[in-house]
Amino acid sequence: MFVWLASYPKSGNTLVRSMIAAYFFSQDGNYNFELIKNIKQFPNIGLFEKMGIDITKEKEVLKNYIRVQETFNKKDATQFLKTHSYLFNIDNNPFTDLNNTLGVIYVVRDPRNVVTSVANHMSISKEEATRIMIEEFKFGGDISSKNSDRTRVYMGTWAGNYNSWKSLKEHSKYLLIKYEDLISNRDFAFRKILKFLHKIKDTKFKIDQEKFKNVIESTDFSIMKNLEKKSGFDEAKTNPKTGKKVPFFxxxxxxxxxxxxxxxxxxxxxxxxxxxxxxxGYL
Incomplete structure (x- = not known):
């Protein structure tokens, strides 16, 4: 079953993924960029392509979201998937369903800070980033591209993205995490995440204290920024004007x-x- 790590872009999803990856996919809780590769992104157009779906037809891709998820959903195991999609239902084609979803951890950030981060990440003006957050509902979809832009993601507006995932509240499958809490009180925020995961898996809540401590220390922003300087980070974009990588952190x-x-x-x-x-509580 899938636990979705959902958010609007540049809201703290990478930090949450890094913490979860360090805790569940390492022996000691010490983070490195290889660990985050254990948490894949959905949608990924390559998955549709492998199934023989005509990826040049948007409607065909939309019709097969559930089918693609079913092909790699291990019902007896917890799988984490990152997404920037909103929880859509486009022409009766849902993003996911309860047969595939164990729960969602939704990460939200003050949109006044999201906009400046989006502008830097995409090498666009703050004005254009603001317009995208208010008006746009999808990005990507260039199947000739060699990077993540191949995949079309229906992100929705900033508000639409946030509001859509709240529908899982009624099924007790929803946890809201604020980026600001990840910065000011990360111990508390990560403990909430672990408690939620134990709850939706119906397992006894227990924390490996040494691992927990190492996760908190090794995913500090300054450490991750230095890691990127030393070895690069796959999710960093290239500035189309300069041809240089834009620092992700x-x-x-x-x-x-x-x-x-x-x-x-x-x-x-x-x-x-x-x-x-x-x-x-942002206003």
């Missing part, structure tokens, strides 16, 4: 919208996402 906790976001964009974001931001 850029500002992290130092990304402060109060200092770097123009007032007009702050007002625009707060206006469009007022309901969700109030609900989350």
């Amino acid at each position: 850029n500002l992290g906790p130092k990304n402060d919208w109060k200092k770097i976001l123009p007032d007009e964009l702050k007002i625009k974001i707060e206006k469009h996402f007022k309901k969700e931001m109030k609900e989350l």
